[in-house]
Amino acid sequence: MWVRDRLDGLWDDEDFVCRYPRDGRPGLSPAQPATVCVLQFLLNLSARQAAEAVRCRINFKYALAMELDDPGFHHSVLTDFRDRLSQDDRADQPLSLAMDRMRLAGLVKERGRQRTDSTQVLAAARELTRLELVLEAVRAALEEAATRxxxxxxxxxxxxxxxxxxxxxxxxxxxxxPVTRLKQAGTDARRLLERLPPHQRGPRAEALRQIMVQNFLLDTRGTLRPRTEKGGQPKGALRIISPYDREARRAIRGNTRWSGYLVHVTETCDADSRVNLITDIATTAPTRDTEALPGIHHRLRDRRLLPGQHLVDGGYVSIVLLDRSARDHQVQLIGTVKASGAWQRKEQTGFTRDDFTIDFDRRRVTCPNGQTSRNWIEAPAMAPYTAARFHPTQCNPCPDRPACTRGTSARTVNFLASRAPAHAHSPRPPTAFLKYLDSRSLSWECWWRQGK
Structure with missing residues (x-):
């Protein structure tokens, strides 16, 4: 009711014009089922219950700007609308439109505080063994070929x-x-794919092709045989689990195991905010959370809703993302950084990075025994880290070598630079400005430091 009073709804019918054909008889207002989908989610209603609420409840009619005697619509309209909305990744557009109106109304602002976390989403697919997967993939491809x-x-x-x-x-x-039947199913799938030309293959046949690549190989004699782990069988996080859902994967998080996806939800959490609003939703394969964070920041930037402080758990935090978020988006990423994985830190013995003295002005590192590093490396691929390497002639005769490094090579120390190099992350000024700096006897490095 607040949204209807102050915003006249979250969407207009014109926002959905591109998703409906121009010909045919006039349909229902697309803004209405979009709003009903939100209310259905908030109240945990089925499609039938939501359609009945539209017909009977006055607060639903008020939110949808409907007349009191309006009979509503059939519950199948909601399913058809969601199917239309899920095509070609269109679901983000209504959220962006709603956020624009919320931002104009002052409910959400840029550079506030937001938080992100992820949860599991189960795929609507039955758990299959490898034999069942190949057999079902062949059957699905045959069903598709029978119509195509x-x-x-x-x-x-x-x-x-x-x-x-x-x-x-x-x-x-x-x-x-099982082995004999698996080989027979693989042979049948190979014959089917050889008969189906690429231009006549649908999504089921393409899923069968990918399943065959993941589970079978051809030996030197041209014989088809099942893959093993030594034969290149991909890990569970990469294997297709169903021919009807090629994007779903198996995942393990601690003691939790599931087949499906991860959904990352971002919402506002300002202390002075009256409500917390969801600003971004991303459904991904069950990969590392750190891989989803850059995409979240890019979408929030496009919506002009980047936070000043972004609260996340340890799965989203890394040293690289802490630096990149602050540098590219001016976002302060707040979360727990994982401890160092070095054996010195785990075993609480030996020389850790804190035992070395770093001299940034002279660009060298001194070990506990007084040896100084030979190389200072600031490679772009290692950003934001800097590496200092010692020479084997320094480390091999050292009596404390077992407490410093266990490898065959010399010790390498990786650390974050106290200040960025003069050329990093800054556009080169125009030629005219370079001439001006030269006339003032200002070096490029001095200009960069003063500008920062």
């Missing part, structure tokens, strides 16, 4: 194929002859 190119199946499918792939695969926990 039925003439190709005339010479391929026989009575044995009909027995193997006529119905969804359901195998006992201990199936008979």
């Amino acid at each position: 190119a039925p003439e190709i199946l005339d010479e391929l499918v026989d009575a044995e194929w009909a027995v193997r792939y006529c119905r969804p695969v359901r195998l006992p926990s201990r199936s008979s002859h």
Whole structure:
């Protein structure tokens, strides 16, 4: 009701014009099912319950700007609308439009405080063994080929194929002859893919091709055999788990195991805010949280909603992201940084990085025994770290070498620079300004430091 009074709704029908055809009879207002989807999520309603609330509840009618005697719409409209909204990654656009109106109304502001966390999303797919996966992938590809190119199946499918792939695969926990059946399914899949030209392959056939690459290989004699871990079988986080959902993956977080996705939710959390508003939602494969953080910052920048302080848990934090967030987006990333993984830190013995003396002015590092490093490396690929390397002639005769390094090479110390080099992360000034600096006897480094 507050949104209707002050914003006249979160969306207008004109915001959805590009998603509906120009011809045909007029349909329902697309802004209405968009608003109902939000209310349905907030109140945890099914599609039937949401449609019934639109028909009967006065607060729903007020939020949708409907007449009191409006009969509403059928519950299947919500499903069709969500299907239309999920095509071509369109779901982010309504959120961006809503955030624009919220920002203009003063409910959310840039450079405030926001927080991000992730949770698991289960895929709508049955858990399959490798044999069940290949058999079901072949059956799904045959179903698709029967509608796209039925003439190709005339010479391929026989009575044995009909027995193997006529119905969804359901195998006992201990199936008979699993290796033989897996090889047979792989041979059938290979024959099917050879008959299907690339331009006639749909998403099910493409899923079958990827599953074959992940689970089978051709030996030197041209024989198809199942892959093993030594034969290049990808890890569980990379393997397709269902021919009907190629993006879902298996994941392990601590003691939690699931098949599906991760959803990263970002919301405002200012102390003086009346409400907390979701500013970004990202659904990704179950990868590391650090891989999702740059995309979150880019989308918030496009919406002009970058926070000043971004609160996250330890999974989103790394030294590189702390530096990149502050440098590229002026965002202070607040979270727990993982402890050093060096054996000296784990075993609480030996010389750690804190035992070395770093001289930034002379660009050298001194070890506890008084030796100074030979090389000072500031490679772009290592940013924001700097590396100082010692020479083997310094480390090999050292009596404390076992407490310093266990490798065959000399000790290398990685650390964060106390100040950035003169040429880093700053655009080169125009030629005219360079001449001005020269006339004032100002070096490039002095200009950069004064500007910063």
